Amino acid sequence: MPHxxxxxxxxxGVGLTSVSLxxxxxxxxxxxxxxxxxxxxxxxxxxxxxxxxxYFVRQTSSLSPAQPIPLDxxxxxISSGRMDELLDRVMRGFHASRSDADVxxxxxxxxxxxxxxxxxxxxxxxxxxxAEVIVIGALRNAAREEFEARLALxxxxxxxxxGGRVLGCIINRAPVPEEHRSSPxxxxxxxxxxxxxxxxxxxxxxxxxxxxxCRTIDIARHLRAELIHEGEIALRRVKKISLLARTxxxxxxxxxxxxxxxxxxDRTDVVLLVALAATAKIxxxxxxxxxxxxxxxxxxxxxxxxxxxxxPVLHAPGNSWETATALGQMSQEIxxxxxxxxxxxxxxxxxxxxxxxxxxxxxxxxxVRLSPAAFCYRLAEWARSAKKTIVLPEGNEPxxxxxxxxxxxxxxxxxxxxxxxxxxxxxxxxxGVELPDTVRIIDPALVRARYVQPLMEARKHKGIxxxxxxxxxxxxxxxGTMMLARGEVxxxxxxxxxxxxxxxxxxxxVIKTKPDARVVSSIFFMCLPEQxxxxxxxxxxxxxxxxxxxxxxxxxxxxAARFGITPRxxxxxxxxxxxxxxxxxxxxxxxxxxxxxxxxDLLLDGPLQYDAAAIPSVAASKAPDSPVAGRxxxxxxxxxxxxxxxxxxxxxxxxxxxxxxxxxxxxxxVNDLSRGALVEDIxxxxxxxxxxASDQGAARGT
Numbered sequence: 001m002p003h004x005x006x007x008x009x010x011x012x013g014v015g016l017t018s019v020s021l022x023x024x025x026x027x028x029x030x031x032x033x034x035x036x037x038x039x040x041x042x043x044x045x046x047x048x049x050x051x052x053x054x055y056f057v058r059q060t061s062s063l064s065p066a067q068p069i070p071l072d073x074x075x076x077x078i079s080s081g082r083m084d085e086l087l088d089r090v091m092r093g094f095h096a097s098r099s100d101a102d103v104x105x106x107x108x109x110x111x112x113x114x115x116x117x118x119x120x121x122x123x124x125x126x127x128x129x130x131a132e133v134i135v136i137g138a139l140r141n142a143a144r145e146e147f148e149a150r151l152a153l154x155x156x157x158x159x160x161x162x163g164g165r166v167l168g169c170i171i172n173r174a175p176v177p178e179e180h181r182s183s184p185x186x187x188x189x190x191x192x193x194x195x196x197x198x199x200x201x202x203x204x205x206x207x208x209x210x211x212x213x214c215r216t217i218d219i220a221r222h223l224r225a226e227l228i229h230e231g232e233i234a235l236r237r238v239k240k241i242s243l244l245a246r247t248x249x250x251x252x253x254x255x256x257x258x259x260x261x262x263x264x265x266d267r268t269d270v271v272l273l274v275a276l277a278a279t280a281k282i283x284x285x286x287x288x289x290x291x292x293x294x295x296x297x298x299x300x301x302x303x304x305x306x307x308x309x310x311x312p313v314l315h316a317p318g319n320s321w322e323t324a325t326a327l328g329q330m331s332q333e334i335x336x337x338x339x340x341x342x343x344x345x346x347x348x349x350x351x352x353x354x355x356x357x358x359x360x361x362x363x364x365x366x367x368v369r370l371s372p373a374a375f376c377y378r379l380a381e382w383a384r385s386a387k388k389t390i391v392l393p394e395g396n397e398p399x400x401x402x403x404x405x406x407x408x409x410x411x412x413x414x415x416x417x418x419x420x421x422x423x424x425x426x427x428x429x430x431x432g433v434e435l436p437d438t439v440r441i442i443d444p445a446l447v448r449a450r451y452v453q454p455l456m457e458a459r460k461h462k463g464i465x466x467x468x469x470x471x472x473x474x475x476x477x478x479x480g481t482m483m484l485a486r487g488e489v490x491x492x493x494x495x496x497x498x499x500x501x502x503x504x505x506x507x508x509x510v511i512k513t514k515p516d517a518r519v520v521s522s523i524f525f526m527c528l529p530e531q532x533x534x535x536x537x538x539x540x541x542x543x544x545x546x547x548x549x550x551x552x553x554x555x556x557x558x559x560a561a562r563f564g565i566t567p568r569x570x571x572x573x574x575x576x577x578x579x580x581x582x583x584x585x586x587x588x589x590x591x592x593x594x595x596x597x598x599x600x601d602l603l604l605d606g607p608l609q610y611d612a613a614a615i616p617s618v619a620a621s622k623a624p625d626s627p628v629a630g631r632x633x634x635x636x637x638x639x640x641x642x643x644x645x646x647x648x649x650x651x652x653x654x655x656x657x658x659x660x661x662x663x664x665x666x667x668x669x670v671n672d673l674s675r676g677a678l679v680e681d682i683x684x685x686x687x688x689x690x691x692x693a694s695d696q697g698a699a700r701g702t
Contacts, residue, residue: 002035002098002101002102002103002104003102003103003104003132003361003362004103004104004106004129004130004131004132005023005103005104005105005106005131005132005133005134005167005358006106006108006122006125006126006129006131006132006133006134007019007020007023007105007106007107007108007133007134007136007170008108008119008122008126008133008134008135008136008154008157008158009108009110009111009135009136009137009154010135010136010137010138010150010151010153010154011111011137011138011150011154012110012111013138013332014110014136014137014138014172014173015136015138015172015173015205016107016108016110016136017052017053017056017107017333017334018172018211018334018345018346018349019136019170019172019203019205019349020036020038020053020105020107021036021053021056021057021060021342021345021346021349022203022205022345022346022347022348022349022350022352022353023105023134023170023203023349023350023353023358024036024057024061024063024105024346025061025346025347025349025350026203026349026350026351026353026355026358027103027105027355027358027359028061029350029355030355030356030358030359031359032102032103032355032359032362033100033101033102033103034063034101034102034103034104034105035063035065035097035098035099035101035103035104035105036053036054036057036061036063036065036097036104036105036106036107037065037066037093037094037097037098037104037105037106037107038051038053038054038065038068038106038107039068039069039090039093039094039106039108039125039129040068040069040070040071040074040090040109040121040125041053041054041067041068041069041070041071042070042071043070043071043072044070044072044073050336051067051068052333052334052336053068053107054066054067054068055336056334056336056339056342056346059339059342060339060342060343060346063097063099064097065093065096065097066092066093066094066096066097067093068093069086069089069090069093071109074086074121078121083124084373084376084680087124087125087128087372087373088373088376088377088380090125090128090129090373091128091129091373091374091376091377092377094106094129095377095381102362103358103362106125106129106131108122108125108126109121109122119154119157122157123157123158126158126165127371127529127530128371128372128373128374129371129374130371130374130531131165132165132166132167133155133158133164133165133166133167134166134167134168134169134170134202135151135154135155135166135168135169135170136169136170136172137150137151137154137169137170137171137172138171138172138173139171139172139173139174139175140173140175140207141175144194144195148194148195148196151169151194151199152196155169161196161198161199161200162198162199167200167202167361168199168200168201168202169199169200169201169202170201170202170203170204170205170353171194171201171203171204171205172205172349173205173206173207174204174205174206174207175206175207176204176206176207200357201354202353202354202357202358203349203352203353203354204352205348205349205352205353206352208348209239210239210344211341211344211345211348212332213237213238213239213258213341214237214238214330214332214335214338214341215233215234215235215236215237215238215338215341216232216233216234216236216237216238216260216285216286216312216314217233217234218238218330218335218338219238219260219286219288219314219327219330220233220286220312220314221335222326222327222330223288223314223316223317223323223326223327224317225288225314225315225316225317226314226315226317227312227313227314227315228289228295228300228313228314228315229307229311229312229313230312231286231307231309231310231311231312231313232310232311232312233286233312235310236258236283236285236286236310236312237258237285237341238258238259238260238285238286239257239258239259239285240256240258240259240260241259241260241262241324241327241328242254242259242260242261242262243262243263243320243321243324244261244262244263244267244270245263245320248269248270248273251270251273252273255273255274255277255282255284256282256284257282257283257284257285258283258284258285259284259285260285260286260288260327261274261284261286261287261288262288262290262316262320262323262324262327263287263288263289263290263320264289264290264291264293264319264320265289265290265291265292265293265294265295265315266291266293268295268296268299271287271289271295271299271303272299272302272303274287274306274311275302275303275305275306275311276306278306278307278309278311279305279306279309281309283310284311285312286311286312286313286314287311287312287313287314288314288315288316288323289313289314289315289316290315290316290318290319290320290322290323291318291319291320292317371530371531371532372527372528372529372532372656372657375525375527375532375563375564375565376527376657376684378563378564379563379659379684379687379688379691380410380412380684380687382687382690382691382694383412383413383686383687383688383690383691384410384411384412385694386413386690386691386693386694387414388413388414388490388491388689388690388693388694389413389414389415389416389489389490389491390407390413390414390415390416390489390490390491390492390493390686390689390690390693391415391416391418391480391483391484391489391491391492391493392404392415392416392417392418392480392492392493392494392686393418393476393477393479393480393492393494393498394418394419394476394494394495394496394497394498395417395418395419395424395441395442395476396417396419396420396423396424396427397427397496397497398427398430398431399496399677399678399679399682400417400496400682401417401424401427401428401431401433401435402428402431402433402679403415403679403682403683403686404417404435404439404686405428405433405434405435405436405439406679406683407683407686407687408435408436408438408439409436410683412683412686412687412690413686413687413689413690414438414439414440415439415440415686416439416440416441416442416483416489417439417440417441417442418442418444418476418479418480419441419442419443419444419476420443420444420445421441421443424441425441444476444479447479448470448473448474448479449470451469451473451479451482451483451486452466452469452470452473453466453469454482454485454486455469455472455473455478455482455510456469458482458485458509458510459509459510472506475502475506477492477494477498477502477503477506478506480492480494481506481507481510481511481670482510484511484668484670485510485511485668490668490669490689490690490693491668491669491670491671491689491690491692491693492507492669492670492671492689493670493671493673493682493685493686493689494670494671494672494673495671495672495673495674495675495677496673496675496677496682497675498675499675500539500540500661500672503670503671503672503673504520504540504663504670504672507520507663507666507668507670508520508666511666511667511668511670512666512667513665513666513667514665514666514667517551517555517664517665517666518547518548518551518665519540519541519544519548519551519552519665520540520663520664520665520666521536521537521540521541521544521551521552521555521556521663521664521665522536522537522538522539522540522660522661522662522663522664522672523535523536523537523538523555523556523559523560523660523661523662523664524536524538524539524647524658524659524660524661524662525563525658525659525660525662525684525688526647526650526651526656526658527656527657527658527659528650528654528656529654529656531633532565533565533632533633533634533635534556534559534560534565534567534633534634534635535635535637535643535646535647535658536552536553536555536556536559536634536635536636536637536643536664537552537556537636537637537640537643538637538640538643538644538646538647538660538661539640539643539644539660539661539672540640540661540663541640542639542640542641543639543640544638544639545587546587546588546590546591546594547591547594549571549587549588549591549636549638550591550592550594550595550598552636552664553569553571553591553595553604553634553636554595554598554599554602555664555665556569556634556636556664557569557599557602557604557634559662559664560633560634562691563688563691565633565634566633567602567603567633567634568603568604568627568628568631568632568633568634569595569602569603569604569605569606569628569632569633569634569636570605570606570608570613570614570628570629570632570634570635570636571588571591571592571595571604571605571606571607571608571636571638572588572606572607572608572609572610572613572635572636572637572638572642573585573588573589573606573607573608573609573638574609575607575609576607576608576609576612576622576623576629577607577608577622577623577626580607584638584639585607587638588606588607588638589606589607591606592604592605592606592607603627603628604628605623605626605627605628605629606636608623608626608628608629608632609622610635610646612626612629612630613628613629613630613632613635614630614632614635615630616630616631617630618630619631657678657680657681657684658674658681659681659684659685659688660672660674660685660688661673661674662685662688662689662692668693669689669692669693670689671685671688671689671692673685
């Protein structure tokens, strides 16, 4: 998994695009495999240029980042309650952009008066991508106190400088002494620019007027000017704008290279002066004539030699004051057609970034903290590649029908609905769902008879009769389990309208446990705001003994690893370490010893109270020597009462997605649903079931 660096601006006009692309270049120059991604772009406009950042990266490097989602489209998804869909699309774009990079530079959104909630979206994207934050600020002539306050406010949204996710800041457009403009100056200038030593400066980009020099053609497009003479309009660059209103002798000093000169169209004396300067080989960037007055043809003829030097001459529709004002309001953003300026800007920024420190930081071991969106994205991708068939016995349950349609649309799995076909279609129509042909509907009444003999064979040691088997098969869960046992489907998901026991009992009697599993247990994937963690067992075993609890811990750790979560197992109790006593805590202590002896490779500790397992500050005081405390990713509860209560409290109070329960220990995947499951819960439980059914091995790489 690459390091992800998310660049957030401390306000508008900080040069975010230039800094983002400069950071990409600096890391690339340092020999780091780097990628670029911009999740959200500007509002869609069919007449607009391509999105600048992504376009420039594609044109100035070998990278091929995904196209960002237009801001107005993102806002529609958010306002319609489809944030999960937006984040899923962001993750798709991220993975399409990252390739085999070691570091991914992500350009965030610039907050504007019209989009005051953008910092919240930036924060959501930082969490989703598991990113570290670099704050970008433009100093210019701002007072240091004001500048520091803006940086600190922005950093506070992500935990603040010196904590949370914030690595440091990059200061753009800094008033740097001449001697520091050609080499990195972040170390030497830290005391002069910032008074807070805890803020790491990762780059200081000096103010460079050369980088703001647009082309004369950009001036023409901005003014929508008419071309009197094109000249070298696409080559000449503008360093200064002058409004010419004085007499000719007082205008001589304005005839300088790189100047755009504005004058009324009837000032033939000024026109002739400019022509004279041009023939004297002064590369004036352009002459802009204003108003509705035209230059006499005779004057134009006299100026012909000046035109031949490449002097561009434009005619703007407004008066001189309006034209000068319009140019003063012209955006300093680099147009997509100006690759030369973009390249110069990127190269200049790159040389002033502390790529050495970032490179050193990037080489540190990076543990994957899967955000909910990243986890769900991976589930969908893995399930798509597995191409499995999952039977859904509750074929006419509304949420299940909708989930089957979504799975077909996203190609997560081939779903089989058990139910009377017309009834299933009626349920679908009632929800506005169109079931695609890839969702198979099987009428149980037409197929039950074929499974009577196989069920009798599977349960012959219990002396089951044909009548008993037929009675069992009236239950669609039994029917679906027999389809799974015979290899007609790859997995089963049920429970939206049935109890856990109703889902598990047929599997225990027909599918049976794996040879290395002591029991069948369960886990939930809890999609907390910052990361996904595992809870077990919260659905199956009421009061496990120590050996069974150890087995649950080992199964849960292996399941976490299988789904890309680094397992650090906390054995939860009401007491931490040796501080408590009693049969309940003694059981957890014994289970910890058993699990460690069976699997010394696992990071596993207990007993730990929940807060000591989850919160670093609590762990520091209660269990300072624990390799798990404060960093747990797998929480194993001592009994069903504790586990089920905790998972439901977290799910409902924190409004997080909980995926599961996923059953562990069966020979073939059967998974239960909470009867309060949401449609998305069902979709991802189907995905998990498809992944379990695949033959991709126990542990999945990241």
